[in-house]
């Protein structure tokens with residue numbers, strides 16, 4: 001996956017590293033790196049990243065390559081290698097993620113659940129790099145200091161990309177977004193029994209015409225679930241802010257507040273202001 005040259009990194013108007021690590025998972029990346037002896041280089045790296053000297057980042061399963069414009073004409077090449085999970089480790093990690101409905105719900109709308117690390121820790125794994133053997137970095141510059149400011153700049157540029165797409169963390173550990181989502185859906189669909197969900201068998205339409213409009217057996221006992229979504233404003237988060245709203249970034253917060261109000265009002269309408277009970281039979285709803 002190549003992120004194009006001169007990527008539109010966040011507008012460097014604010015102060016602090018928040019520009020490049022607005023989401024918790026991206027700032028967690030920076031704090032992990034900081035704790036690994038890069039603290040003295042972070043400010044220089046941040047300046048480089050803000051000046052958009054990170055010209056290109058190519059993120060692949062297991063690492064990345066980046067070009068950083070230093071003081072010489074030819075950009076320096078920065079490489080990072082992160083230990084990929086094995087097939088077996090991924091199986092365990094995906095099972096752990098899929099076993100929690102909220103984790104799966106958040107991931108499916110493109111958010112990183114706050115306590116996702118617990119799921120990995122339970123399997124003896126870590127999503128974020130842990131030690132020197134977990135993450136290695138090199139830079140083609142002649143500077144003696146390692147890690148150098150070019151490497152630090154790439155960490156910030158990476159944090160900026162993580163803000164936009166938390167699934168890059170999975171990619172670095174070896175699995176692209178589509179694989180993770182497909183596996184989560186499959187495990188969730190298989191359910192607790194581990195058996196695939198049977199698909200409904202319907203005959204040709206011409207043979208079903210006389211009972212096409214029949215409700216069929218069991219409709220009366222169907223349960224209608226009304227409850228607040230596991231992730232609020234999930235559609236907005238999944239699809240992003242529409243292009244015509246782009247000049248008004250505040251619209252996202254306004255829409256999120258609006259969605260929360262709609263949820264609150266819907267719950268009040270469904271349950272007469274009682275709040276949070278979640279099921280009611282179809283029959284009793286009709287009364």
Ligand SMILES: [Zn+2]
Nearest residue numbers: 139141148150
């Ligand atoms: Zn360097």
